[in-house]
Amino acid sequence: MMQLLAVLKSRKVTPEQLFMLSVLTVNGGNYLYNLILGRVLGPAEFADAAVLITLLLVLSFVAMTFQLVTAKFSVLFEHTLFKTFISKIYKQAFVIGLVLGVLIIVFAPQLKVVFNTSSSSMFVIFGCGVPLYFLMSVNRGAFQGKKAYKFLSITYQGEMLSRLLITLGLIFLFNLQSSAIIATGIALSFIFGMFPFKTDHISFKASHELASIDKKHIKNFFLLTAFYELTQIIINNSDILLVKHYFESYEAGLYASLALIGRIVYFLAWMFVMLLLPSVVALKKEGKETASVLFKYVGYIAGISIVIVLTCLSFPELIIKILFGEQYIAMAPLLWKYAIATSMFAISNIFAYYYLSLDKYVPVVISGVFGMLQMGLVIFFHDSLEQVVHMQIVAMTLLLIIQLVFFRIEIATHKKALSKE
Structure with missing residues (x-):
């Protein structure tokens, strides 16, 4: 018995295994979110929600460019070089996110027509959260590159749980089933997904420049x-x-x-x-x-x-x-x-x-x-x-x-x- 306990104690959960478990939990939560929306809204209204969910997936792929770039060069760069790089990538990600967010807001009426949705307000609300999503992705990329899977797991858990609780809370507490409510839950979840946010390695006034080859x-x-x-x-x-x-x-x-x-x-x-x-x-x-x-x-x-x-x-x-x-x-x-x-x-x-x-x-x-x-x-x-x-x-x-x-x-x-x- 003592030997069995010793073996179990020695088999510690690795950061990679913890992250894989976290991803399974996040995917399960996101599935639960979608399944509840599908049951509550019905096929016709769920089609509107599916457009927003699809836009979120599209946004995640665009932001993933910044996350993967950050992850790769967080492995390759160290110390001052890393600090210079991460500061620049944060600035660029925020600018791109701001431009995309503004475009979504400006063209909300046209998006309503193209995707046959019931309102354009859901696109306006969604667009307001886009800049935050890009900052969140760079933060995750730094965790991913440094293999800080505990912090990376927390950011994904925070985004998923907040979106689930906020959206379903608004729907069930106030009996609201509009697409704007779905968009509000998505946008607010980006705020929670920002944590933990590491600022100690960021210096926006850094005087160092990256080498041309870098x-x-x-x-x-x-x-x-x-x-x-x-x-x-x-x-x-x-x-x-x-x-x-x-x-x-x-x-x-x-x-x-x-x-x-x-x-x-x-x-x-x-x-x-x-x-x-x-x-x-x-x-x-x-x-x-x-x-x-x-x-x-x-x-x-x-x-x-x-x-x-x-x-x-x-x-x-x-x-x-x-x-x-x-x-x-x-x-x-x-x-x-x-x-x-x-x-x-x-x-x-x-x-x-x-x-x-x-x-x-x-x-x-x-x-x-x-x-x-x-x-x-x-x-x-x-x-x-x-x-x-x-x-x-x-x-x-x-x-x-x-x-x-x-x-x-x-x-x-x-x-x-x-x-x-």
Whole structure:
């Protein structure tokens, strides 16, 4: 008995494991948030909420450019160089966030028309929170790069819990179900997501300048990451926005519920991406091999994907009834198909982020091409929601095949180079 206790005591939870547990909790909370909204609002009104949730995802991908750039150079830069870098990236993130927020507010009436929403005020409220979201992302990037997973976990937990409690509190306490309430909950959650906010390493009056070679490195990685995040936006969100445009609100609401359930693979995969980038950058900096890290995370995601697809295939109606209710049951036959599409995307995404960490450009371009292909296929083939899902399966399967081919070519080239030395 004493030996068993000693073994359990010696097996401390690592920061990485703590972060993975935190991500699972955050994803669970976000799912609960969406599921409750789906049940309370119904398909037609949930379609409006889905537009806001999709805009938040789009925003997260744009802000993720700043987070990943911050994470990478938080590994590479130290001391004064890091302080100079982080001060500049905060300034740039705030300016970009402010510009995007103002644009959303100014074009709120046009967004209302494009996405067939009931009001434009939800876009105005949402736009007010955008600058904070970008500052929050840089703060998270610093935690991610320094592997401060405890603080990183707290920021995600704070954003998720505050959005859940504020939104549902307003809905149930005051019996309000407008899209403006959803937007208010989202905007206020950015404030809570800012904590803990590290200011000790920031000096906006720093006199030091980054070297030209460092500026070029940052610029190239920023542009590469920005382009890849753009492809993520297209692949991950264009289907919901296009369905909202081409179909009636009721069908769009049904599709939003399908997308929410099917994308659980992608959201689970994201925690591995967060761990992958700093690990690969650090190993490269030390001159060590990095492929083993890729294999480990690809294996995890492939295993998760198989379990989720088989579950969706075996119990589609039960899953939809439990999560959304009888009114969404029409989506049951498409659930496993949508899960296949997101699984293909999640696995190919790990390859792309791996090469992004190594400053390789080709996989990013490949993702961009197939992101546009998916969007084009949906634009031309949208006679039914089933056809929309089929087009995504085609595009994402081809994307994964091409990423695997590129990986094999890279391995063969590397082995050939080693044999010549």
